[in-house]
Amino acid sequence: MKKLFLLSFTFLLCLILSGCDNKNELTCSITQKDNGATMSQTVNVRFVETRVSNIKMTIHTQVSEAVSKNDWNNLITMLDEEYKEVNHIGFQLIKDNNDSDRTYNITMTVDIDKASKDDLSEYGLDNLVDAQLTYDAVKEQMEKSGLTCE
Numbered sequence: 001m002k003k004l005f006l007l008s009f010t011f012l013l014c015l016i017l018s019g020c021d022n023k024n025e026l027t028c029s030i031t032q033k034d035n036g037a038t039m040s041q042t043v044n045v046r047f048v049e050t051r052v053s054n055i056k057m058t059i060h061t062q063v064s065e066a067v068s069k070n071d072w073n074n075l076i077t078m079l080d081e082e083y084k085e086v087n088h089i090g091f092q093l094i095k096d097n098n099d100s101d102r103t104y105n106i107t108m109t110v111d112i113d114k115a116s117k118d119d120l121s122e123y124g125l126d127n128l129v130d131a132q133l134t135y136d137a138v139k140e141q142m143e144k145s146g147l148t149c150e
Contacts, residue, residue: 026139028147036067037075043147050132055110055125063102072102079104090114 029042039061046054061079063072076097083106086093090111097104112120112128120126139149 026135026142026149028139028142028149030147036064038062038064041147043142045138047133047135050134051112052128052131052133052138053112055108055112057106057108059106061104063104065102067102072099076104079106083108086119088116088119091116091119 024047026045026047027042028045029040031038031040033039039059041057041059044054044056045052061075063075079095080097083093083095085095090113091109093106093108095104095106108123110120110123110125112125115125117126117129120129142149
C-alpha cells in the first residue's frame with residue numbers, strides 16, 4: 001500500500017529533472033487499486049514561462065468493506081504520520097478522514113514563490129524555486145511514472 005503513496009511524490013522528482021517551454025498548465029492523474037483500496041491522484045502543475053509556479057495534488061483513497069477495520073486503522077495511521085497538516089503562507093496540506101465511508105483525502109496546494117524554504121524542503125520541492133522546467137519534459141516523466149496527462 002505504501003508503494004501507492006510513494007508514487008504521489010514521484011512526480012516531484014520528475015519536475016526537478018526537466019528543461020524550458022511556455023505552456024501554462026499540466027494536469028495528470030492516476031487511479032490504482034490494491035487489496036480492496038482504490039487511490040486516485042490528480043496533480044495540477046502551473047507554469048510561468050519556464051518554471052513551476054504552483055502545484056496542487058489531490059489524493060483520494062477509498063477502502064472497501066472487505067478490508068478489515070484493523071487494516072483501515074493501520075492505513076490511517078500510516079497516512080497521518082506521512083502527511084502532516086500544514087496551513088502556512090504559500091503551502092497548505094489538508095487531510096480529511098471519513099471513517100464512516102472509509103475515505104481519506106489529502107490536498108496539497110503550493111505556491112512556489114510564497115512558500116517558505118522549510119515547507120518546500122519538507123516535501124522535496126525546494127529545488128523548484130529557481131529550476132528551469134519544460135512542460136513537455138514534466139509531462140513525459142509523469143507519463144513514464146504511470147500518470148495520464150491532459
